[in-house]
Amino acid sequence: MEKLQKPAGKKILFYSILWAVVYIGCLLIVKKTDTSRSMGVVISFLPTITFGLFIYNYIKGVGAMDEVQRRIQLEAVVWAFSLGLLLLMTLGLLDFVVVLKKEDWGYTHIIPYFFLFYFFGIFISRRKYN
Amino acid sequence: MKNTLKVERAKKNWTQEDLAGKIGISRQSVNSIETGKFTPSTILALKMAKVFGTTVETVFQLEKHD
Numbered sequence: 001m002e003k004l005q006k007p008a009g010k011k012i013l014f015y016s017i018l019w020a021v022v023y024i025g026c027l028l029i030v031k032k033t034d035t036s037r038s039m040g041v042v043i044s045f046l047p048t049i050t051f052g053l054f055i056y057n058y059i060k061g062v063g064a065m066d067e068v069q070r071r072i073q074l075e076a077v078v079w080a081f082s083l084g085l086l087l088l089m090t091l092g093l094l095d096f097v098v099v100l101k102k103e104d105w106g107y108t109h110i111i112p113y114f115f116l117f118y119f120f121g122i123f124i125s126r127r128k129y130n
Numbered sequence: 131m132k133n134t135l136k137v138e139r140a141k142k143n144w145t146q147e148d149l150a151g152k153i154g155i156s157r158q159s160v161n162s163i164e165t166g167k168f169t170p171s172t173i174l175a176l177k178m179a180k181v182f183g184t185t186v187e188t189v190f191q192l193e194k195h196d
Contacts, residue, residue, distance in 0.1 A: 066154070066155035066156055066159045066174075067155075067159070067170065067171055067174060068155070068156070068158065068162045068163070068168050069156060069158075069159065071168065128167065129158075129162040129167050129168050130158045130161065130162060130167075
């Protein structure tokens with residue numbers, strides 16, 4: 001059992017930033033520029049590559065953590081998943097009774113909430129174990 | 131489950147950081163275990179007992195409600 005090596009933590013951070021930059025770049029391209037439909041589809045799938053790299057490195061990084069840190073990560077991911085699911089479920093139900101503006105509640109607007117929920121989970125779990 | 135990690139550390143004059151370094155975990159993790167917030171796995175409990183040169187039963191004891 002090894003504690004999370006600093007280079008592993010830096011690697012996760014690097015790939016998360018890379019993914020965010022590529023995602024935001026692609027978002028701006030498809031939103032703001034006049035790209036063709038086929039090119040837009042290709043660009044929409046581009047962040048999948050950097051997201052895959054981020055997830056691969058995140059899982060590798062979690063594997064290098066000690067068991068307390070792993071528990072903290074697990075609980076944070078459970079918080080993020082549960083709250084994300086709750087948000088989607090509530091929005092899905094609300095969509096039947098209230099007209100939700102696409103500009104406010106589109107798919108791209110929901111993504112930051114998952115990060116917010118993850119960091120909320122990290123906060124709760126760290127308080128619990130540390 | 132209660133433990134005598136603090137006592138064992140004091141006997142060796144080790145800080146939490148020293149113990150963490152010897153068993154390859156973070157200081158925060160040692161603190162979580164020492165304060166009873168986290169129950170370690172068998173392998174980690176055995177590692178801790180080993181570095182203290184004692185048995186697992188000396189370091190960790192079951193309580194009535196366990």
